[in-house]
Amino acid sequence: MREDKVFSELLPSHPDFLPILQRIRAAYDIPEVDPDDDGFIELILSDNEVDWKAVRVEITKDVTEIVITTLPDSIRNIYEYLQTINLKENTLVEPPEILDRDDIPQDIRLLLATSYTALLHMMAPLEVALERMCSELVGSLMKFLMTGKTRDIPSYWFGGVFNVNLLGETYTIAVGSQVTNPKEISDKFLEKYAEVFGEDRPTFTDVDIDSLGHLRMKLAGMSIKDIADIEIQRNPDDYPKITDEKDYHQAKNTLEEKLKKRMQRLNKTIDELIGDKN
Numbered sequence: 001m002r003e004d005k006v007f008s009e010l011l012p013s014h015p016d017f018l019p020i021l022q023r024i025r026a027a028y029d030i031p032e033v034d035p036d037d038d039g040f041i042e043l044i045l046s047d048n049e050v051d052w053k054a055v056r057v058e059i060t061k062d063v064t065e066i067v068i069t070t071l072p073d074s075i076r077n078i079y080e081y082l083q084t085i086n087l088k089e090n091t092l093v094e095p096p097e098i099l100d101r102d103d104i105p106q107d108i109r110l111l112l113a114t115s116y117t118a119l120l121h122m123m124a125p126l127e128v129a130l131e132r133m134c135s136e137l138v139g140s141l142m143k144f145l146m147t148g149k150t151r152d153i154p155s156y157w158f159g160g161v162f163n164v165n166l167l168g169e170t171y172t173i174a175v176g177s178q179v180t181n182p183k184e185i186s187d188k189f190l191e192k193y194a195e196v197f198g199e200d201r202p203t204f205t206d207v208d209i210d211s212l213g214h215l216r217m218k219l220a221g222m223s224i225k226d227i228a229d230i231e232i233q234r235n236p237d238d239y240p241k242i243t244d245e246k247d248y249h250q251a252k253n254t255l256e257e258k259l260k261k262r263m264q265r266l267n268k269t270i271d272e273l274i275g276d277k278n
Helices: 002-013 018-028 038-045 052-069 073-082 106-147 182-197 206-210 212-219 224-234 245-274
Strands: 159-166 169-176
Touching: 002 018, 002 106, 018 052, 018 106, 038 106, 052 073, 052 106, 073 106, 106 159, 159 182, 169 182, 206 212, 206 245, 212 224, 212 245, 224 245
Parallel strands: none
Antiparallel strands: 159 169
16 A cells, blocks of 8 residues: 555654664764665675674664554553463463452452453464564665665554454454555455455344344244244234134244244354354
């Protein structure tokens, strides 16, 4: 998207990164490079006097510090905490604030630990994303120092889509910002969603919605005959009068079969949507 190009070209002049480039150029005697001068670029890259490994180490340290310190306090605290623990699936983590407290009832501790663990799992992709972002920032600044050219910023910097496991359940989560292209995020969400849940998603029809009350009664233990009686009582003008016994029973039998098939179809759709896929 064009947002990538705009911010990629301006990245070396960003007030957070320009001082880093200026300091590195001075410290390692690296001249400004014309991106169209391939001969000079080749000369710079072949200059053994420039310790490019040391340059990368310094830039990585500075960039990582900038990225972490500019995070909101709440996000930074969770990120730093994630660095200290080994987050595992199906294992609860208690909030640090309650670890040494004995006055909290067990059921409340369980509730807090469940909520906190879910939050940590939701934030886990942030840890990976930040490390990846730092690496790509360093690579972009290194390329600019070496060639005078810029590297396209990945679109996920402005938003992303992740498949996250929360206590044994998989969720597809989309994250966007003011700069995010909503159409691109929507397309990526559908792709990520399909990876886990498939492209053919069952949907509910108007008939399914009309059948919800009948299915609820059946699940509560009511017989099909009784459900049909209630349906006839609610809509008496749609069925023959009970005095016309033959037509009435025929219409009721037809209604019972129709209700049975509708509820079976609705129950199947629900099971396909939320049932156990294993």
